[in-house]
Amino acid sequence: MSRGRTRTFDLDQALDRAVDVFWRRGYDATSIAELTEAMGINPPSLYAAFGNKRALFDRVVDRYVQDTASNLQAAVAQATGRAAVRSMLTSVVESATSEDHPAGCLLVQGALACSAGNADVHDELVRRREEVRQAMQLRFEQALDDGDFPRGIDPARLARYYVTVATGLTVQAASGVPRRELLEAVDLAMAAFPDVSAGAAR
Numbered sequence: 001m002s003r004g005r006t007r008t009f010d011l012d013q014a015l016d017r018a019v020d021v022f023w024r025r026g027y028d029a030t031s032i033a034e035l036t037e038a039m040g041i042n043p044p045s046l047y048a049a050f051g052n053k054r055a056l057f058d059r060v061v062d063r064y065v066q067d068t069a070s071n072l073q074a075a076v077a078q079a080t081g082r083a084a085v086r087s088m089l090t091s092v093v094e095s096a097t098s099e100d101h102p103a104g105c106l107l108v109q110g111a112l113a114c115s116a117g118n119a120d121v122h123d124e125l126v127r128r129r130e131e132v133r134q135a136m137q138l139r140f141e142q143a144l145d146d147g148d149f150p151r152g153i154d155p156a157r158l159a160r161y162y163v164t165v166a167t168g169l170t171v172q173a174a175s176g177v178p179r180r181e182l183l184e185a186v187d188l189a190m191a192a193f194p195d196v197s198a199g200a201a202r
Contacts, residue, residue, distance in 0.1 A: 011049060014039040019060045023102040027057055027111050027121045057110070057121065064106045065128060068095065076135055081143030082193050085162050088136065089189060092166045093182045096173035104174030108167055133163040153194050165189045 017038045022030055032053060036043055050056040075088035096104050107129050111122040140155035149155075169182050 009039070009041050009045065014041060014049070015059060015063055018056055019064055019106065020102060022057060022060050022110055023064075023104075023106045024109075026109055026113060028113060028115055028118055054121070058124070061106070061110070061124070061128060071095065072132060072135055076139040081140050081148050082190070084136070084139050084143075085193060086186070086190055089162065089166055089169065089186045090183070092169050093173065093179060093186060096170045097179040097182065102174075103176070105167075105170035108170050109174060129163070129167070132166075133159050136163060150194055158194070161192075162189070 017040070018035055021035055021038045025034065030053075032043055032046065035053070035056070036046055039046065041049075046056065050059060071091035072088065075084050075091065078084040078087050092105070102109075107125050111118070111125045114122040137155050137159035140149065140153070140158050143149045144153060144155055165185075169185065172182060172185075173179075
């Protein structure tokens with residue numbers, strides 16, 4: 001692209017298409033050729049607009065997190081810790097099985113298989129998933145303060161458990177397990193939730 005020349009493609013649309021490619025293929029398996037074909041641009045335009053493949057992936061992850069943030073916000077805003085967990089798991093299943101985009105979760109599939117040379121990509125997605133765990137831990141700490149949890153519950157361990165369940169649900173969704181069965185798994189996971197009535201005596 002020559003200096004001063006106006007771009008002839010829509011950046012947001014191109015980025016959405018890149019999200020789809022990385023989500024389906026993962027970072028390592030995605031080539032520049034696949035990206036440019038899906039985005040409807042040539043390699044020089046990609047480099048001019050986004051930098052390189054890694055910089056584009058970072059933009060893709062930012063966009064994905066921004067688009068899905070409302071689900072986590074809705075979960076932690078629930079009136080009880082139990083409701084927060086169910087909201088989080090249910091929204092994970094609904095998103096992971098939506099027909100509007102690839103199955104599963106980009107934060108999991110983006111670097112499910114990653115070479116040693118791209119370990120930083122894996123680490124970045126781990127960090128992003130950890131942000132979800134931290135948000136749930138804070139919600140559980142609040143529940144403990146509110147008397148919504150029984151004494152002795154460790155909010156960090158409980159958050160780790162349910163985020164691990166959520167990750168497993170997305171992997172199962174990507175494998176083709178239908179939404180109905182995944183929602184049944186959510187019901188089973190909720191059976192492991194602490195007995196809230198035990199938190200009444202404080």
